[in-house]
Amino acid sequence: MHGISDEMQKQLEENMSKIKHKIVVMSGKGGVGKSTVSTNIAFGLAMAGKKVGLLDADLHGPNIPLMLGIEGTKLGDLSKPFQVNKNLFVVSLSFYMRTSDDPIIWRGPAKIGAIKQMLGEVIWGELDYLVVDLPPGTGDEPLTIAQELGKIDGSVIVTTPQDVAILDSRKSVKFSTLVNMPILGIVENMSGFVCPHCNKRIDIFKQGGGEKAAKELGVELLTKIPMTPGIVHAGDDGKPFIFNNKGPEVEIMKELVNKLINKVEINKEIENKEKESDKKMGNILKVAFPTNDKTNVEEHFGHCKEFVIFEIEDAKIINKSFVTPPPHEPGVIPRFLGEQGANVIITGGMGQKAIDIFKSQNIDVILGARGSIEENLKTYLEGELYSTASACNHEHDEDHSCNH
Numbered sequence: 314m315h316g317i318s319d320e321m322q323k324q325l326e327e328n329m330s331k332i333k334h335k336i337v338v339m340s341g342k343g344g345v346g347k348s349t350v351s352t353n354i355a356f357g358l359a360m361a362g363k364k365v366g367l368l369d370a371d372l373h374g375p376n377i378p379l380m381l382g383i384e385g386t387k388l389g390d391l392s393k394p395f396q397v398n399k400n401l402f403v404v405s406l407s408f409y410m411r412t413s414d415d416p417i418i419w420r421g422p423a424k425i426g427a428i429k430q431m432l433g434e435v436i437w438g439e440l441d442y443l444v445v446d447l448p449p450g451t452g453d454e455p456l457t458i459a460q461e462l463g464k465i466d467g468s469v470i471v472t473t474p475q476d477v478a479i480l481d482s483r484k485s486v487k488f489s490t491l492v493n494m495p496i497l498g499i500v501e502n503m504s505g506f507v508c509p510h511c512n513k514r515i516d517i518f519k520q521g522g523g524e525k526a527a528k529e530l531g532v533e534l535l536t537k538i539p540m541t542p543g544i545v546h547a548g549d550d551g552k553p554f555i556f557n558n559k560g561p562e563v564e565i566m567k568e569l570v571n572k573l574i575n576k577v578e579i580n581k582e583i584e585n586k587e588k589e590s591d592k593k594m595g596n597i598l599k600v601a602f603p604t605n606d607k608t609n610v611e612e613h614f615g616h617c618k619e620f621v622i623f624e625i626e627d628a629k630i631i632n633k634s635f636v637t638p639p640p641h642e643p644g645v646i647p648r649f650l651g652e653q654g655a656n657v658i659i660t661g662g663m664g665q666k667a668i669d670i671f672k673s674q675n676i677d678v679i680l681g682a683r684g685s686i687e688e689n690l691k692t693y694l695e696g697e698l699y700s701t702a703s704a705c706n707h708e709h710d711e712d713h714s715c716n717h
C-alpha cells in the first residue's frame with residue numbers, strides 16, 4: 314500500500330471535485346478536543362440541512378466512530394461511507410482495522426498510501442461539506458492528507474487556554490499557509506469550567522491562550538467552548554453533544570456551526586465573484602468537453618450525459634467540475650454552456666446553428682476532437698489543438714454531432 318495507481322489518483326480527484334466545501338479540523342498537539350469539535354461541527358452542519366461527509370483521518374486514534382456510537386463498524390463495501398443519518402456520512406480509518414484496538418503500525422509511505430487509498434476508494438458522491446479530522450500535529454501525515462484533498466475552504470484550529478496554545482497555534486497557522494488553505498479561525502476548547510453547584514467559574518487550564526493566539530496571529534477566534542461534563546458523556550455514549558442537549562454550551566456549538574457556514578459560503582461567493590470578474594478580464598479560461606464516461610470526449614455533443622468544465626489560470630488547471638446539461642432541445646445546450654461561463658467548447662462535431670449560438674456568446678468552438686479529454690486539454694493548452702472537422706450539415710438538429 315505504498316502508493317496508488319494513476320487510475321485511483323484520478324478517482325481521488327474526481328471524488329474531491331464533487332464536494333462543494335471542505336473544512337479541516339486540526340490541532341498542534343493531541344488531546345485538545347479536535348475529534349470532539351470535528352464531530353459536533355459535522356453533526357451540526359447535517360442538522361442545518363447540509364449533506365455532510367465526516368472523514369476520520371486520525372491514523373493513531375480514529376475515535377470518531379466511538380463518538381457517533383458506531384464503534385466496531387466494519388464495512389463490507391469500503392467504497393461506501395457509513396450513513397449515520399439522512400444527511401451525515403462517515404468514513405474512519407478504524408473501519409479498515411481488524412479490531413478497534415488494533416494499533417496502526419504502518420510507517421511513512423505505507424501510511425500515506427493507506428490514506429490516499431481511502432481518499433481514492435471512498436465514493437462520497439455529491440456533498441455540501443466534507444469535514445476532515447486530521448491527525449494531531451503538523452507533520453508529514455496531516456500534510457499529505459491536506460495536500461490530497463484538493464482545494465480546501467479552510468482550517469479550524471483547536472487549542473486550549475494555556476500559554477503554550479500560542480506555540481501550537483503558530484505551527485498550525487504555518488501549516489495552513491504551507492498547503493495554501495485559508496484559516497477559518499481558532500476554537501479555544503476546555504475554556505474554563507463553570508461549577509454547576511455554585512456557578513463559579515474556574516479556569517482549570519489558565520485563561521485566554523486561544524484568544525491571545527488568535528490576536529497575535531491575526532486569526533479570528535471563532536469561539537470558546539468551556540469544559541463541560543456533558544461533552545465527555547456525549548462522546549463516550551456515542552451521541553454528539555450538539556444533538557438533543559440544551560444549555561449555553563450547545564448554543565455555543567450551534568453558533569460555531571452557523572459562523573462556519575457563513576464564513577465558508579460567503580468566502581466562496583466572494584471568490585466566485587472575483588473569478589467571474591477575472592474571467593471577464595480574461596484571466597480565467599473555462600474549457601468544456603462533452604463526455605459520457607468522464608474520461609473521453611463524447612462525439613455526440615448534443616446527447617452527452619454531462620460536460621466536464623476545466624478552469625485554467627496561468628496555463629494550470631485550478632478547478633474541474635462536471636455539469637449535467639438540460640434535456641436536449643435545439644439551442645439549449647450552447648446557451649447552457651454560456652451560462653456556465655465556458656470560453657471554449659471542444660467536441661467531435663456539431664451543427665452550424667449551434668456553432669453560431671456559441672460564437673454569438675464569444676465561445677470558441679473546436680471540432681474533430683476524440684479520445685482522452687486530458688490529452689486534448691493538454692494539447693489545447695500547448696496551443697496545438699485545432700479544429701479538424703467542419704460543421705455537420707443537419708438542418709433540424711443543430712446540436713447533433715457526426716463522427717468526422
Ligand SMILES: Nc1ncnc2c1ncn2[C@@H]1O[C@H](COP(=O)(O)OP(=O)(O)OP(=O)(O)O)[C@@H](O)[C@H]1O
Pocket residue numbers: 340342343344345346347348349350371374376449502503504538539540541542544545546548549
Ligand atoms: N469542552 C470539553 N469539555 C469536556 N471534555 C471535553 C471537551 N472537549 C473534549 N473533551 C473530552 O476530552 C477528551 C479528548 O477529546 P478528543 O478525543 O476530541 O481530543 P483530540 O484532540 O481529538 O485527541 P486526539 O489527539 O487523541 O485525537 C475526550 O474524552 C472528550 O470527550
